[in-house]
Amino acid sequence: MPKVLISDKLSPAAVEIFRARGLETDFKPGLSAEELLDIVADYDGLAIRSATKVTKEVLAKAKNLKVVGRAGIGVDNVDTAAATSAGVVVMNTPFGNAITTAEHAIAMMFALARQIPAADRSTQDGKWEKSKFMGVELTGKRLGLIGCGNIGAIVAERARGLKMRVAAYDPYLSDDRAAQLGVTKVELDELFAEADIITLHTPLTDATRNIIDAGAIQKMKAGVRIINCARGGLVDEVALRGALETGHVAGAAFDVFVEEPAKENVLFGAPNFIATPHLGASTTEAQEKVALQVAEQMSDYLLTGAVTNAVNMPSVTAEEAPLLKPYMKLAENLGAFTGQVIGSAIKSVAIEFEGQAAEINPAPVVAAALSGLLKPTLASVNMVSAPVEAQARGIAVTTIKHDRPCDYQTMLRVTVETGERTRSMAGTLFAGTLPRLVDVQGIAIEAEFGDHMLYVRNYDKPGFIGSLGSALGDAGVNIATFHLGRREEGGEAVALVEVDSAVGEDLLAKVKALPNVARVDALKF
Numbered sequence: 001m002p003k004v005l006i007s008d009k010l011s012p013a014a015v016e017i018f019r020a021r022g023l024e025t026d027f028k029p030g031l032s033a034e035e036l037l038d039i040v041a042d043y044d045g046l047a048i049r050s051a052t053k054v055t056k057e058v059l060a061k062a063k064n065l066k067v068v069g070r071a072g073i074g075v076d077n078v079d080t081a082a083a084t085s086a087g088v089v090v091m092n093t094p095f096g097n098a099i100t101t102a103e104h105a106i107a108m109m110f111a112l113a114r115q116i117p118a119a120d121r122s123t124q125d126g127k128w129e130k131s132k133f134m135g136v137e138l139t140g141k142r143l144g145l146i147g148c149g150n151i152g153a154i155v156a157e158r159a160r161g162l163k164m165r166v167a168a169y170d171p172y173l174s175d176d177r178a179a180q181l182g183v184t185k186v187e188l189d190e191l192f193a194e195a196d197i198i199t200l201h202t203p204l205t206d207a208t209r210n211i212i213d214a215g216a217i218q219k220m221k222a223g224v225r226i227i228n229c230a231r232g233g234l235v236d237e238v239a240l241r242g243a244l245e246t247g248h249v250a251g252a253a254f255d256v257f258v259e260e261p262a263k264e265n266v267l268f269g270a271p272n273f274i275a276t277p278h279l280g281a282s283t284t285e286a287q288e289k290v291a292l293q294v295a296e297q298m299s300d301y302l303l304t305g306a307v308t309n310a311v312n313m314p315s316v317t318a319e320e321a322p323l324l325k326p327y328m329k330l331a332e333n334l335g336a337f338t339g340q341v342i343g344s345a346i347k348s349v350a351i352e353f354e355g356q357a358a359e360i361n362p363a364p365v366v367a368a369a370l371s372g373l374l375k376p377t378l379a380s381v382n383m384v385s386a387p388v389e390a391q392a393r394g395i396a397v398t399t400i401k402h403d404r405p406c407d408y409q410t411m412l413r414v415t416v417e418t419g420e421r422t423r424s425m426a427g428t429l430f431a432g433t434l435p436r437l438v439d440v441q442g443i444a445i446e447a448e449f450g451d452h453m454l455y456v457r458n459y460d461k462p463g464f465i466g467s468l469g470s471a472l473g474d475a476g477v478n479i480a481t482f483h484l485g486r487r488e489e490g491g492e493a494v495a496l497v498e499v500d501s502a503v504g505e506d507l508l509a510k511v512k513a514l515p516n517v518a519r520v521d522a523l524k525f
């Protein structure tokens with residue numbers, strides 16, 4: 001049974017789900033980086049929140065790891081590129097904590113507008129400073145959202161309920177979605193110039209890092225308030241401190257910081273600055289939801305191959321997983337066959353889907369074909385890493401679905417070009433689940449994929465089968481199955497021989513030297 005480690009403070013609901021699904025589960029929140037390095041090799045799955053850092057070093061040690069599940073949205077604490085190269089699926093739960101985080105942003109907005117934290121401190125200190133804490137009303141104010149995805153959209157809806165005027169800067173927000181949300185789409189400078197309150201809801205990327213810097217602050221209205229419940233690094237903290245000191249920014253409320261945990265920060269103690277310790281997602285309800293979701297998703301993947309909310313792999317639903325499994329095996333075998341005979345750098349790969357195959361979700365099947373194709377040169381490649389490995393090698397990948405009569409109920413074809421030669425193999429599923437090769441370079445054949453096979457290109461002349469059988473028999477190699485195909489009588493032919501043991505170089509040379517043999521390859525599947 002697969003084994004899962006929970007290394008952060010997830011709701012106990014996650015442990016219950018993993019165990020109920022039959023997975024061995026260790027709940028060790030608060031593991032240090034060193035402790036994680038020591039034990040991670042034992043696990044197939046790693047469930048985390050934001051404290052665990054899944055670094056290159058962790059992934060290098062995690063020899064059995066198949067999936068990292070983030071109970072939350074941001075996966076900044078996972079080296080996703082390294083996980084992909086290591087063939088580890090990285091999943092998150094993109095919706096489970098969105099409402100809660102949006103509510104935190106709204107809470108921060110009220111806290112800023114009415115200076116609630118400072119008024120609370122002063123009142124409990126016995127000062128009763130009624131005139132010091134004059135607030136601002138939110139009704140009618142302009143709220144500027146930077147980022148209007150899951151969380152931004154919920155903030156927009158809530159803010160409209162508060163009778164605020166909401167504008168959003170988000171290059172990927174469609175006009176229809178903006179209209180549906182009742183949000184005005186604006187450019188960034190317009191948002192800076194117009195907004196009374198600005199709230200950030202984007203991931204931290206090269207494009208969003210310091211999206212609010214000193215220059216941006218200068219473009220804002222005097223008296224603007226800024227909320228960041230998204231990611232530290234979206235706002236230049238030093239520039240903001242300066243603007244809070246001068247009063248150009250009337251207040252700021254941050255849940256996230258450049259360095260976390262933020263035990264010290266340049267913003268701490270600034271006028272009208274409110275801080276929370278990355279609490280955006282911290283409600284019982286959200287934590288229960290993300291824990292349940294991540295545990296279900298990880299269990300599905302480890303037990304059935306279903307992929308949900310992966311950030312580095314196409315989705316495979318629980319219903320699709322059993323249907324796609326034989327197609328992925330067939331595609332991997334066709335890719336592996338082609339990869340073992342191609343012999344030079346690959347320029348392009350086309351994966352064609354015909355008959356019933358044209359109806360299936362192609363992305364995981366393409367990933368499986370690429371994994372098989374690259375395996376002869378990249379031992380540790382798998383479906384997760386194969387697409388990026390192909391891209392890194394400049395291999396053009398095309399997916400083609402045919403809507404035309406097909407000789408088989410269902411068929412996949414993998415065609416690989418190197419510039420010098422083209423190799424093309426097709427296969428079907430016998431009885432709906434059993435991969436069968438049906439075409440090698442345009443020559444019809446019908447063969448299973450055995451563990452060890454000999455692929456012989458020969459000329460269709462009398463005596464060939466006998467001489468091949470004798471060569472194998474003399475070497476003590478038992479033939480399991482034997483399949484023949486030919487282009488025309490006396491012409492180019494193919495023999496695919498499944499053997500019970502690996503064929504060594506000596507025997508390959510002997511077969512190659514037989515009359516009418518053009519080439520021979522030993523294949524492994």
Ligand SMILES: NC(=O)C1=CN([C@@H]2O[C@H](COP(=O)(O)OP(=O)(O)OC[C@H]3O[C@@H](n4cnc5c(N)ncnc54)[C@H](O)[C@@H]3O)[C@@H](O)[C@H]2O)C=CC1
Nearest residue numbers: 073074147148149150151170172201202203229230280281
């Ligand atoms: N404080 C906390 O505890 C939590 C923080 N978060 C963070 O909140 C942020 C938003 O999360 P979601 O709304 O779920 O993400 P999302 O992916 O649904 O939305 C992000 C939006 O940002 C937009 N965007 C991307 N690049 C942009 C750019 N250069 N300029 C403007 N907009 C851009 C995207 O088009 C998208 O609409 C993320 O950084 C996430 O990690 C999420 C949950 C809890």
Ligand SMILES: O=C(O)CCC(=O)C(=O)O
Nearest residue numbers: 049050072073074281282
């Ligand atoms: O798990 C947490 O407390 C942080 C949540 C978060 O930042 C996220 O989901 O992106």
